[in-house]
Amino acid sequence: MEGVENKKIRKYSRDRRIEFFSSLGMLAPYAILFTLFIAVPVVIAIGLSFTVFDAVQRPTFAGMLNYITLLTQDEIFVRHVLPNTFLFSIIVGPGGFILSFMMAWLLSQIQKGPRTVIALIVYAPSMVGGVFVPVIWRMIFSGDRRGLVNAALINWGIVEQPIQFLLSPTWIMPIIILVTLWSSMGIGFLALLAGILNINEEYYEAAYIDGLNNRFQEIVYVTIPNMRPQMLFGAIMSIVGAFTAGAIGVQLTNVNPTPQYAGQLILNHIDDFGLIRFEMGYAAALSVVLLLMIWFFSKLSYSLFGEKPDE
């Protein structure tokens, strides 16, 4: 009798072991790729940021030198790149997120048929693909009379000579922001739309019986609290989108640096040092600063929409 029990226990523990190793094995392919191409590059960036490295000789340890240079010597970074990146990421990140939410909410207020069509039109620009977005907008803001905007302005008699939009330090930043917002309604936007549509109608009904009066209250007290997880996902996607699009200024103007550094963002600065000047250690320090910025914005999103422990 006891022998049978023991056998059962042994078989059970063997099954458990098999299950453990098969789980490990099934996660392994993804985990290896994840480690190699996502985790390791981040670790390398952090490591290189403490070195001087010209891509030819071995990196030599330099302590905090790159970071000190960044803050005290790199005038372009402090005077142009940092403020530009800050302005750009605030408007395109949180601003783009609010815009996505507003669009999703407006769409949830109309019928399914027109909603599907409009949602497709809004989502379509995000499918153009990073490389071809600047191609389209270069045609629209082209500095001669054939550019769509210049043609319209001349035709309506607002200006006489075409404006050199893409070469102008005043215009380049607003254009970069406009173009990025245009192409930013991606899966974050779809997640928000799905989240709003998925809220149980009875919550609204109950809230109105409890004394809700208008749509604004509806958004604040019913919609947002009930789709916090989607809000968080949407926020992260907006932030990632904003920083991924950070090379757009150079793509639009076709020169790095952009005219008078007016459209220079941190990604361009990284490319400038990493791929043009081959100061890899310094470029890595810039990458770390960029990753910290993304991390900061994400933390902010988590504290706004993440699950609170006391709830």
Next chain:
Amino acid sequence: MNRRRRSKFAGTKINPTTFHRSQVKFYLILLPICVFMAVPIIFVIGQAFKSLGELFMFPPSIIPLRPTTINFRTLFLQSSIMAIPMWRFLINTLIVAVSVVALNMVVTVSGAYVLSKKKYRFTRVFFKMNQVALMFVATAVTIPRYLVVSNIGIMNTFFGHILPIMAIPVGLFLLKQFIDVLPDALFEAAKIDGANDFYIVKSIVIPLTKPALATMAILSFQMTWGNTETSNLFTTEEAMRTLAYFFNSLIAGAASVIGGAGIAAAAGLIMFVPNLIIFIFMQSKVMSTMTHSGIK
């Protein structure tokens, strides 16, 4: 009092089934935004079908007056007189896209199943790591990624195109959330019947997560189809590059050529249309996946 509240609620209904006058104000906001989103795309489609004369016309028309396919023909002609014909790039892209979509699906579905249904310490830790990686921006660490690729010896191979973009944290995340909703009882029953994990993934998880898998396929396809990063950095051989990269360099060269705008528009259109068509066919599946996209 009660009746008034009810009627007010009926007026503010979310996801309405019929048209009501009160919806007009929403259309008044939505339509201008729609125009802003659509005009650049319509304009570029128009450019692609304009003749040389029309490209130089002032004022430029948004819709071509006499549509022609000359830009597409020039695009193909220009690429056929080059050392490497365009079909080579197209085949490269197709090989890469099909491999990434298929392999990403296999790798992600088995990983997501483990993360969702197995309660080990390593599954919890890894899922947290993946969640942090949702904010990963590949372009921020271009140089370290190059160092990894060149050190593991996959430069100038198809692996160099495929492996670096195969792990997509958002894909794993969405799929795991989707599997979370499947009842545990289903998996326990299968296990009692003696099914192993591979069998469970094959005959339970995959059939039941089709919408999420379709969404992932779309995401990974879009990422691969328009990708120039791998050709740019992980390839030095011309013949190993992809269509998006080729078009991109063609456009950079075409900027100075007469009629370059038409050719650029044609190339952009070729890159955009597959994404659009696939999305239109799959959009209901994507939306049902996005319902589970929340981060808790």
